[in-house]
Amino acid sequence: MNVSVEQVSSALAQVQIPQLEKSIVDLDVIQHVAVEKGNVNLQLRFTIAAYASKSQLREWVHEAVKTVPGVQSVATEFVTGPTEASAQPNGHTPQQEPQPMSRMITLPQVGCIIAVFSGKGGVGKSTVSVNLATALTVLGEKVGLFDADMHGPSIPKIMGINDRPKMNEGRMIPLERHGIKTMSVGYLVDDGQPLIWRGPMITKGINEMLETTEWGDLDFLILDLPPGTGDAQLGLAQDVRLDGTIAVTTPQDVALEDVRRGIAAFKQLEVPMWGVIENMAYFNCPHCGEATEIFGTGGGERESERQGLPLLGRLPIEPLLCQSADDGVPMITQHPQHPITLEFRRIAAEIVNRF
Secondary structure, X not given: OOOOHHHHHHHHOOOEEOOOOEEOOOOXXXXXXXXXXXXXXXXXXXXXXXXXXXXXXXXXXXXXXXXXXXXXXXXXXXXXXXXXXXXXXXXXXXXXXXXXXXXXXOOOOEEEEEEEEOOOOOOOHHHHHHHHHHHHXXXXXXXXXXXXXXXXXXXXHHHOOOOOOOEEOOEEOOEEEOOEEEEEHHHOOOOOOOOXXXXXXXXXXXXXXXXXXXXXXXXXXXXXXXXXXOHHHXXXXXXXXXXXXXXXXXXXXXXXXXXXXXXXXXXHOOOOEEEEEEOOOOEEOOOOOOEEOOOOOOHHHHHHHHHOOXXXXXXXXXXXXXXXXXXXXXXXXXXXXXXXXXXXXXXXXXXXXXX
């Protein structure tokens, strides 16, 4: 039975990307289709990094094409440059003008963009990001929160959001909770599903999500970065206008050594550093009230002085802060008069006055 290119193309048009409500044909994923004696060869351009992995896309394509009667085999190839379909009639591929390595993402309705980062994981950076965003909201600011940690998104859990964002004319509508507009790759994948992405995919995914989200008018957009100084941090520093960055660390020497590298990286990239927040600085005994500095004494203060940066705040180890994150309700909302809440509000007020 003969198989035509039209039959294969028709089958591919049925492959929909759920979050975008468009087919892979509409999204310009299919670059070239060739059929020979029931053997189908496809060239694909990976344009949906924020919504699927290459392995998922390949599986969807193979399943669709194999429904065509007479198909014996399916082979896929991912391409980045011009394909056969774009070649000149003489068979020569046209010369392309050099393309810039990146372009700046413009968010004209967003006032101030702040990146919150840490040198290592486990220092409470996402918890700080959520409560800082909430504190700004309490002060009357319009706030957005973007989860840039593609491999370990935690904003959905901390914010208590289990829904998927809706689409409007190709743009994602951020999910709003506690007065904050949020977006995370965790909204787009099933619970526990890993994103096995390499560096360029991470940068592309972050940029696509950030730019295609309908943020509306915002006074502040908080970017919760993954730990370290990898592709996500480099891409955002180069592609997004960052008005300021805030480092989160614990007093421990290991954490300080790592955050030092992060500060040096952002300084080298000429991104403004606004200050340091020392988390888990001490623990107040609930019985006697004595403060114990479990992870060391004054590490954040010494490092901020060394870097010539303000120490924006010192936050204690507080079980209620951990419980609030597990409950999906920010500490500031759940315990509005707690000393930690007041400290977050003080830090937020300092940020508002600075900007």
